[in-house]
Amino acid sequence: MEKYRVAFIGCGNRAKAHAAAIREDSRCEVVALSDLYAEAAQAFNEQFGFGAALFTDYEVMLAEVKPDIVISCLWTPLHLQMFRACAAAGVRAVHSEKPMAPAWGDCLEMARIAEATGSQLTFCHQRRFASGNRLVRQWVEKGRIGQLLRMDLYSPPNLLDCGTHTFDQALSFNGEFGAKWVLGAVDGTNPLNWFDVSAESMAVGTLVFENAVRANVQTGGPDQDMHTGVRLIGSKGFIEVNWDGEIGEAVIYDDPSWKPEMPASSEREQMAGVVEDIVGSLAAGREPELSYRKALRASEIIYAFYESVRRHARIELPLAGMNDNPFIQLLEAGHFAPAAGQGA
Known part of the structure; x- marks a missing residue:
């Protein structure tokens, strides 16, 4: 050895x-x-x-x-x-x-x-190594909820530091298919600083993966019905699973008595x-x-979101024509100044 x-x-x-x-x-x-x-x-x-x-x-x-x-x-x-x-x-x-x-x-x-x-x-x-996340990957692969159609993705603010976990989780559930396009919006009027990187306090958007699975995204802000994680919606049912693999609501339409096992997860x-x-x-x-190849896919989605904000447009992937952090460029240019009457 x-x-x-x-x-x-x-x-x-x-x-x-x-x-x-x-x-x-x-x-x-x-x-x-x-x-x-x-x-x-x-x-x-x-x-x-x-x-x-x-x-x-x-x-x-x-x-x-x-x-x-x-x-x-x-x-x-x-x-x-x-x-x-x-x-x-x-x-x-x-x-x-x-x-x-x-x-x-x-x-x-x-x-x-x-x-x-x-x-x-x-x-x-x-x-990725939480028991619940491994189990959900197996269910999706075996068609337990039928064909995966849509995902709702949630995390605390912000896209770069927290959203990376949710995007990585979604990519793992969806067979590692990359994103096809992204359209996003962010709230930068009260910017955060995470590990010496400026970031938004809320982001919302839509992305479509290469296999046509659609995802709605929210990081931070009010009215989140999940704090972290992914809701996977398939043709035969749906599963909610948070970052650490804890399973919330889970329904199989033709088997309403089904209750998923609840594997414990720990940092260890x-x-x-x-x-x-x-x-x-x-x-x-x-x-x-x-x-790093998987981390790069999650990062590409994040920077495509930011580029969507800068261009006011839907962004096709692979991401091309930019190398910076569009959010920081917009922030430094005063793009997110509070609206008149809202105060500083």
């Missing part, structure tokens, strides 16, 4: 869930930790008993330690430069917190680097799935479930 040398870049709160799962995998040895704040890396090291070397500069760490796997829990604007450095240093697998990047061009560049170098790149859409289960995906895929040379 091959042993993998693991390093962490970023030792904040989110890294703890990764550390707990990595510690349980006998194939992994955590050899280095990097954080701008030395005391954070030290506390992290002590909490998990890694006995790892500590650094405040991850590029120095990469050069001196040469890890096989890097777990990155940095804020979104730092993802591209981190991955570029890891790939240049020969890191075999890099697992990053989501979302991919704060601009579409950065997402594409991360994908290009992964393809050019062969460095395995994954993003933490960990909810999901993160164990993440680690197995990272390590098992690296060992077997297979495409990970959390591959």
Whole structure:
């Protein structure tokens, strides 16, 4: 059994869930930790008993330690430069917190680097491994609700940081078919800041997938009838399932007595799935479930939404002719100034 040398870049709160799962995998040895704040890396090291070397500069760490796997829990604007450095240093697998990047061009560049170098790149859409989500995927594949016709997609604000989980969940339920077109609207009059990226407080829209399944979308705002997750509507019934795989209403039209089992889900289960995906895929040379290619599909939908707002138009995919973050460009140009009489 091959042993993998693991390093962490970023030792904040989110890294703890990764550390707990990595510690349980006998194939992994955590050899280095990097954080701008030395005391954070030290506390992290002590909490998990890694006995790892500590650094405040991850590029120095990469050069001196040469890890096989890097777990990155940095804020979104730092993802591209981190991955570029890891790939240049020969890191075999890099697992990053989501979302991919704060601009579409950065997402594409991360994908290009992964393809050019062969460095395995994954993003933490960990909810793919929740028991309920796995079960719903099986039901859809077996036709339990008939032909999938439509989905209602929900998340808290905003599209980039929270919506990425819902889009990824929808893509997984719908056989990984990409989107065909997107038409969206956002409320940017009270912008948010998530991990140093400006974002809208509400978004609504419609998208159609390549297999003709239609989806309505709402992130944030009032009157959501689901806080997170997906309502799958098929020709024979429907299922509501939240981010973590908890099943709400579920109806089979010709079998009204049917009550689905309610599998429990936990962060531990999901993160164990993440680690197995990272390590098992690296060992077997297979495409990970959390591959950057899947994250890129979710990101493309998000940036198409923003481009729809900028152009006041329906956006055909694949997304072309833009590389920035249209929401941020519109925000900085004063596009979302409050209407007269609404106040600042």
